[in-house]
Amino acid sequence: MTNLIPRPGHVTEDGPRFLELGPDTTLAAEPGAERTERWLRATLTAATGLPLAPSGTEGTGVVRLSLDPAVTGDLGEEGYRLAVTPAGVHLAGGGPAGLFWGAQTLRQLLGPDAFRRAPLPGRRWRLPLLRVEDAPRFRWRGLLLDVARHFMPKDGVLRYLDLMAAHKLNVLHFHLTDDQGWRVEIERYPRLTEIGSWRARTKIGHRASPLWEDKPHGGHYSRDDIREIVAYAAERHITVVPEIDVPGHSQAAIAAYPELGNTDVVDTTALTVWDTWGINPNVLAPTDSTLRFYEGVFEEVLELFPSEFVHIGGDECPKDQWRRSPTAQARIRELGLRDEDELQAWFVGHFDRWLAARGRRLIGWDEILEGGLAEGAAVSSWRGYAGGIAAARAGHDVVMCPEQQVYLDHRQDAGPDEPVPIGWVRTLEDVYRFEPVPPELTPGEARHVLGTQANLWTEVMEDAARVDYQAFPRLAAFAEVAWSRLPAPAERDFADFERRMAAHYRRLDALGVSYRPPAGPLPWQKRPGVLGRPIDGTPPAR
Numbered sequence: 305m306t307n308l309i310p311r312p313g314h315v316t317e318d319g320p321r322f323l324e325l326g327p328d329t330t331l332a333a334e335p336g337a338e339r340t341e342r343w344l345r346a347t348l349t350a351a352t353g354l355p356l357a358p359s360g361t362e363g364t365g366v367v368r369l370s371l372d373p374a375v376t377g378d379l380g381e382e383g384y385r386l387a388v389t390p391a392g393v394h395l396a397g398g399g400p401a402g403l404f405w406g407a408q409t410l411r412q413l414l415g416p417d418a419f420r421r422a423p424l425p426g427r428r429w430r431l432p433l434l435r436v437e438d439a440p441r442f443r444w445r446g447l448l449l450d451v452a453r454h455f456m457p458k459d460g461v462l463r464y465l466d467l468m469a470a471h472k473l474n475v476l477h478f479h480l481t482d483d484q485g486w487r488v489e490i491e492r493y494p495r496l497t498e499i500g501s502w503r504a505r506t507k508i509g510h511r512a513s514p515l516w517e518d519k520p521h522g523g524h525y526s527r528d529d530i531r532e533i534v535a536y537a538a539e540r541h542i543t544v545v546p547e548i549d550v551p552g553h554s555q556a557a558i559a560a561y562p563e564l565g566n567t568d569v570v571d572t573t574a575l576t577v578w579d580t581w582g583i584n585p586n587v588l589a590p591t592d593s594t595l596r597f598y599e600g601v602f603e604e605v606l607e608l609f610p611s612e613f614v615h616i617g618g619d620e621c622p623k624d625q626w627r628r629s630p631t632a633q634a635r636i637r638e639l640g641l642r643d644e645d646e647l648q649a650w651f652v653g654h655f656d657r658w659l660a661a662r663g664r665r666l667i668g669w670d671e672i673l674e675g676g677l678a679e680g681a682a683v684s685s686w687r688g689y690a691g692g693i694a695a696a697r698a699g700h701d702v703v704m705c706p707e708q709q710v711y712l713d714h715r716q717d718a719g720p721d722e723p724v725p726i727g728w729v730r731t732l733e734d735v736y737r738f739e740p741v742p743p744e745l746t747p748g749e750a751r752h753v754l755g756t757q758a759n760l761w762t763e764v765m766e767d768a769a770r771v772d773y774q775a776f777p778r779l780a781a782f783a784e785v786a787w788s789r790l791p792a793p794a795e796r797d798f799a800d801f802e803r804r805m806a807a808h809y810r811r812l813d814a815l816g817v818s819y820r821p822p823a824g825p826l827p828w829q830k831r832p833g834v835l836g837r838p839i840d841g842t843p844p845a846r
Contacts, residue, residue, distance in 0.1 A: 649675015
């Protein structure tokens with residue numbers, strides 16, 4: 305019985321029989337399969353010590369990779385068929401991405417030690433005889449990584465891309481800017497990283513905590529770092545969608561360039577990169593000069609990120625400074641707007657049109673719905689399901705990431721040992737029973753649900769081990785929700801998923817993932833005395 309995660313669409317096993325791999329096993333790639341061949345040979349040779357030498361596609365003991373139009377027609381570009389027989393292995397993809405996802409399944413079938421970086425002595429390498437036919441449910445299977453609140457060095461990002469690929473996730477939503485830090489080099493505005501990427505100190509725990517880490521925190525990615533991250537992701541068929549937050553969540557930018565703020569109501573020259581958490585009152589001024597500044601930012605962002613979508617945030621923008629600002633009020637009158645909410649809609653709409661004119665699509669948090677959107681814009685529905693439902697009914701594409709379901713910064717257990725407990729309890733089973741498509745949508749409306757995304761906000765995740773703890777094992781459950789065609793939430797076989805997770809924990813061990821053990825946090829994973837913000841009770845269903 306296989307222990308694959310995510311669960312494939314169809315598996316037919318040929319009894320308890322196996323194909324042994326050895327020094328004479330070869331790896332053959334037909335045209336179009338070279339990228340997966342390169343990845344598979346590098347990965348499996350490191351783990352097994354087998355040379356997997358290149359060969360022709362005929363003969364026994366060959367692992368053959370190919371693209372197959374029949375698979376494309378039946379399963380789509382991301383689908384694959386895998387056949388393990390006594391004569392060898394044939395992995396056929398509907399497209400290059402499908403072939404790569406099939407390679408992830410092949411690796412899992414070899415056992416947990418196939419996830420190591422060097423061979424262990426005395427290991428046998430064998431594959432169960434079977435046939436797999438598989439394809440994803442959703443086109444967007446995403447993970448948001450917040451590197452603005454706590455910076456993750458480049459190697460950590462590359463590691464997370466590998467972890468995403470192992471779980472067949474294909475969109476990295478890269479949250480690069482916020483009040484607490486600006487993480488991407490912009491050549492024409494060097495102070496964004498010279499000043500905006502560093503804060504003097506950091507709040508430890510929830511913003512009500514009395515604890516501080518009294519040392520500077522920060523860092524940023526150079527343009528070449530970003531190019532490397534994007535290329536590394538593309539090799540793994542992952543799209544990197546950058547997020548540059550406007551008009552709120554912008555104090556780091558204002559600290560670097562004070563003229564971006566509402567200078568007629570606050571002394572923006574006194575602002576520094578924010579050192580605590582929450583919703584910040586310091587937002588961008590709705591001026592032509594601010595628009596030109598961010599057009600310059602986005603011009604460089606588009607050079608670095610070839611993604612169809614560019615995320616502009618658009619959430620949690622307090623309006624108090626705009627209400628008090630003569631400049632903002634003059635802009636409202638000039639544009640014939642009713643209020644500050646419409647002023648934010650105008651601000652977002654400017655970049656909606658600007659991106660569309662350059663062949664890209666804007667995506668933003670569901671607050672951007674409040675002023676109306678251009679035809680091609682899409683919505684990240686985070687405040688429950690309502691924003692996604694409204695967007696889909698209005699003909700906009702949607703990525704479902706409701707806070708009460710898939711915000712992985714929320715705590716995993718109600719026990720007192722849970723480190724820095726934030727939000728509602730969201731257990732492994734809760735995530736496994738998450739359904740991205742609201743039942744209220746008609747089939748036509750549901751087609752606007754591009755997919756789903758789990759979000760890792762890092763206010764209380766100060767290092768990679770904390771990110772691992774919050775992400776895993778729940779990200780494995782989320783990956784199955786995003787990939788597999790599961791029954792209705794109440795009908796899902798969580799016991800079977802737990803059985804398969806018993807094997808998957810060993811894969812995570814081999815990968816060095818500091819996941820939360822099923823029995824609770826290990827002693828060094830606890831954070832006694834660090835204040836969180838737990839929310840009691842059952843989260844809202846919608």
